[in-house]
Amino acid sequence: MIYVARSVYVTGLDAGGGKSAIALGVAELLSRRVRRIGVFRPFTRKDDDPIVALLRDHYGMPPAAAATGVRYDEAALMLARGQVDAMVGLILERFHEVERGCDAVVIVGTDFGAPDGGEGEPTFPDELGMNLRLARELGAPLLPVVDGDGRSAADLDTAIRGARQAVAGHSVVAIVANRVAPELRSGVQADLDGTPVYAVPRVAAVSAPTVAEVVQVLNATPLLGSSPQALDRDVLDIVVGGATVPTFLDHVGDGCLVVTPGDRSDLIVAAMAAHFAGLASISGLVLTLGIEPDPRVVSLVGRFRGEVPVISVREDSFDTVGRLTGLEGALTAQNQRKVTAAIGAFEASVDVPELTARLDVTRSDGVTPLMFEFELIERAREDLRHVVLPEGTEERVLRAAEQLLRRGVCELTLLGPVDVIREKARDLGLDLRLDDSGARIVDPNASQWRNEFAATYAKLREHKGMTVDKAWDQVGDVNYFGTLMVQSGRADAMVSGCVHPTADTIRPAFEIIKTAAGVSIASSVFFMCLADRVLVYGDCAINPDPNPEQLADIAISSAATAERFGVEPRVAMLSYSTGISGFGADVDKVAHATELVRKRRPDLPVVGPIQYDAAVDPSVAATKMPGSEVAGHATVLIFPDLNTGNNTYKAVQRSAGAVAVGPVMQGLRKPVNDLSRGATVRDIVSTVAITAIQAAS
CATH class of the missing domain: 3.40.50.300 (P-loop containing nucleotide triphosphate hydrolases)
Incomplete structure (x- = not known):
C-alpha cells in the first residue's frame, strides 16, 4: 500500500x-x-x-x-x-x-x-x-x-x-x-x-562510546592526547591491565580501552608500544587509583608519534569498569x-x-544542496565503481575514505607507503577495513605494476623523447601512477588535488588518458548548489582564454554533464553584453561560439551573448531579452574566460553561501577530477561520488 x-x-x-x-x-x-x-x-x-x-x-x-x-x-x-x-x-x-x-x-x-x-x-x-x-x-x-x-x-x-x-x-x-x-x-x-x-x-561504530564520552562519565582528568580528534576514538572493548606484559599483550585488540593502575608503568609503555607498532589500535588508556605515572614514563610515551588519549581517575579498576559497563555512545x-x-x-x-x-x-x-549531494551518493551506490585516491597519506582523504566506505559509495585504492597509511589511519582511529573488504593500499614505489606502467608511459610519450628509464622515475609519482591505474583498467577513475596543484592532477590525464573522441578540448564545471537550485558553471578552472570553437565545445560538454547529473540544460553564453547591446572582440567571440553550439546541437536550448543577471533573473530577462526560453531560467552558465569564471564562482560561493562541488573534469576518455587544496572532507566525498557516477556513465 x-x-x-x-x-x-x-x-x-x-x-x-x-x-x-x-x-x-x-x-x-x-x-x-x-x-x-x-x-x-x-x-x-x-x-x-x-x-x-x-x-x-x-x-x-x-x-x-x-x-x-x-x-x-x-x-x-x-x-x-x-x-x-x-x-x-x-x-x-x-x-x-x-x-x-x-x-x-x-x-x-x-x-x-x-x-x-x-x-x-x-x-x-x-x-x-x-x-x-x-x-x-x-x-x-x-x-x-x-x-x-x-x-x-x-x-x-x-x-x-x-x-x-x-x-x-x-x-x-x-x-x-x-x-x-x-x-x-x-x-x-x-x-x-x-x-x-x-x-x-x-x-x-554507531553504538560504541567515544573516549570523550568515557571522560565525561568518569569525570576523568586528561593527561595526554586531549585533542577533539583523539577523544573522538570509538571504544569497542575494555581490557583491564593487571597481568604481566606478555599476557596483557595477548588481550589487546583494535578499539580497546586499557584500564590499569597509574603505577603500572610496564603496562602503560607496553600499551603505547603495541599501538604505535601496529599490533593493535587502542582507543586510549584509563589510569586508575588517582596515581599519575612517573614523569619519566609520561615523557617517554609522549614521544610516540600521533595522539592516544591517556586519562586519570580516582576510582580503582573494578569500579571504573563497572561504571563503563553498558555505556553506549550518543548519536549526535x-x-x-x-x-x-x-x-x-x-x-x-x-x-x-x-x-x-x-x-x-x-x-x-527545487533542488537544495543536501538533495543534490545525497542524490550523488545514491546514484554512485547503484553502480559501484573503483576510484583511486593518490593522496593516501593526507588526513582529509583518509577521513573521507572512511565515510565513502561506510556509505558504500565506491571501492577505493589509496596510494602511498603502506606502513605510513596504516599508521596514520590507526593514529586517527579510522576504520578503513584495510584487512578485508575496505580500502586497498598500493605503494607506487614498491608496486609490481611499476615496470608495466613505465613501458606504457614511455610508449605514449616517445615522441617527446621519453625513455623507459625516465618513465620508471616518472610513474613513481602518485598522480602519474594513479592515472595509469585508470588507463590500464585497474581503477575506473581518479580524484586528486588535496595537496597537489591542479597541474599535477590534470597533466598526467592529458598525457595518458587524453580527450574523448569528438572533443577538441578538456574542460571543467562546478556544480553551484544554491539554496533552492543547482547551477552548472563552466569553465572556471582549466582553460585561460578559449577561442570560439573551444568555447562551443565547453558549452556542449557542460550541458551533457549537467544532464548526466539531473540538471536540465538551458545554456547561457555569458558576456558583458546582452544580445546586440554591446560590441567588441570579446562579445564577438561569445556570439560566434553561440552560433557554433546551435549548429552542432540544434536541440540544445542556448542563448548568447547574455549578461549574468539576464541569464538567471526572470524579471531582468523580461526587460533585456523578452521571449527567450533560456533567459532568466539558465541552468548552465558558460564564462568567456578563466579570469571571469574563476572569480565569479568564488564570489558566489563566499558571498551567497553556495556549496561549490568541483571542479569536475569533462571531455576526457576516462574520469579524473581535481580537488581544491582547501577541500573539506565533505568536498572530497561529493567529488568522489561524482567521479564514480562519471565512470559508470
Whole structure:
C-alpha cells in the first residue's frame, strides 16, 4: 500500500531500540525528495531533546522546523488531572506549527521509560497506545522499530510478529528490526502480511562510546592526547591491565580501552608500544587509583608519534569498569563518523526505493544542496565503481575514505607507503577495513605494476623523447601512477588535488588518458548548489582564454554533464553584453561560439551573448531579452574566460553561501577530477561520488 503523507511516525514498542539511528535514516531518505524537512517529538525529557537536536543540526533545520510537544512531567500532571484530550490537543497544535513550514516531518515517538534524560523520570501507562493515537491524530503512517539487540532468531521473529499485531488496524509503512546480530539478518522474514520488514545490523561504530564520552562519565582528568580528534576514538572493548606484559599483550585488540593502575608503568609503555607498532589500535588508556605515572614514563610515551588519549581517575579498576559497563555512545550531529555509520547501515539494509515509494512523498521542484549531494551518493551506490585516491597519506582523504566506505559509495585504492597509511589511519582511529573488504593500499614505489606502467608511459610519450628509464622515475609519482591505474583498467577513475596543484592532477590525464573522441578540448564545471537550485558553471578552472570553437565545445560538454547529473540544460553564453547591446572582440567571440553550439546541437536550448543577471533573473530577462526560453531560467552558465569564471564562482560561493562541488573534469576518455587544496572532507566525498557516477556513465 502507498501512503500519501507529509510525515512518518517512528516509534519503538519498548525502551531503547535505537530510534535515533532509524529516524536519521528516514530523514536521510526524505531529504532526497523534499527541500524542507522537519522533526517533531510529542514527548521529551529535555528542553533540547537529543533526537531533535541530532536531526536539526545535521540537516541545518531552522528553529521552527524542529520542535517538541510536552515534557514527560507535564504529561504526567495532565494525565493525573484527566486532561488527556487537552494534552493531545496541545501536541497537535505544536506539531502543526512545525508542519506548516515543512514539506515532510519525521515524528519520533516516546522513550518507554528509557533513561534518555535521567532515570526514574515520570512516564505514563500504555505508551504504545498513546503513540498509536498520536500517529492517527497527526495523519502519519507508522514505522515501528523492534529492538533486536541480544535477541535470538526465535525471539526476534516473535518480537517482529508481535509488533505487527500490536499495530494492526493502523497505517504501517514498514517494520524495522534494529541492532540485529549480523549473522541473524538473513533469517529475518522480508515481508509480513504485506508489510516490508527490514533488519538493520548492530554496528559497533554507531553504538560504541567515544573516549570523550568515557571522560565525561568518569569525570576523568586528561593527561595526554586531549585533542577533539583523539577523544573522538570509538571504544569497542575494555581490557583491564593487571597481568604481566606478555599476557596483557595477548588481550589487546583494535578499539580497546586499557584500564590499569597509574603505577603500572610496564603496562602503560607496553600499551603505547603495541599501538604505535601496529599490533593493535587502542582507543586510549584509563589510569586508575588517582596515581599519575612517573614523569619519566609520561615523557617517554609522549614521544610516540600521533595522539592516544591517556586519562586519570580516582576510582580503582573494578569500579571504573563497572561504571563503563553498558555505556553506549550518543548519536549526535557533532560526531560525523557515527552519523555516517548509522546512515550507511540503514541504507545497506533498507530497500530505499520500496520505502520511498510506500511513503510517496511528492518531490520538491527545487533542488537544495543536501538533495543534490545525497542524490550523488545514491546514484554512485547503484553502480559501484573503483576510484583511486593518490593522496593516501593526507588526513582529509583518509577521513573521507572512511565515510565513502561506510556509505558504500565506491571501492577505493589509496596510494602511498603502506606502513605510513596504516599508521596514520590507526593514529586517527579510522576504520578503513584495510584487512578485508575496505580500502586497498598500493605503494607506487614498491608496486609490481611499476615496470608495466613505465613501458606504457614511455610508449605514449616517445615522441617527446621519453625513455623507459625516465618513465620508471616518472610513474613513481602518485598522480602519474594513479592515472595509469585508470588507463590500464585497474581503477575506473581518479580524484586528486588535496595537496597537489591542479597541474599535477590534470597533466598526467592529458598525457595518458587524453580527450574523448569528438572533443577538441578538456574542460571543467562546478556544480553551484544554491539554496533552492543547482547551477552548472563552466569553465572556471582549466582553460585561460578559449577561442570560439573551444568555447562551443565547453558549452556542449557542460550541458551533457549537467544532464548526466539531473540538471536540465538551458545554456547561457555569458558576456558583458546582452544580445546586440554591446560590441567588441570579446562579445564577438561569445556570439560566434553561440552560433557554433546551435549548429552542432540544434536541440540544445542556448542563448548568447547574455549578461549574468539576464541569464538567471526572470524579471531582468523580461526587460533585456523578452521571449527567450533560456533567459532568466539558465541552468548552465558558460564564462568567456578563466579570469571571469574563476572569480565569479568564488564570489558566489563566499558571498551567497553556495556549496561549490568541483571542479569536475569533462571531455576526457576516462574520469579524473581535481580537488581544491582547501577541500573539506565533505568536498572530497561529493567529488568522489561524482567521479564514480562519471565512470559508470
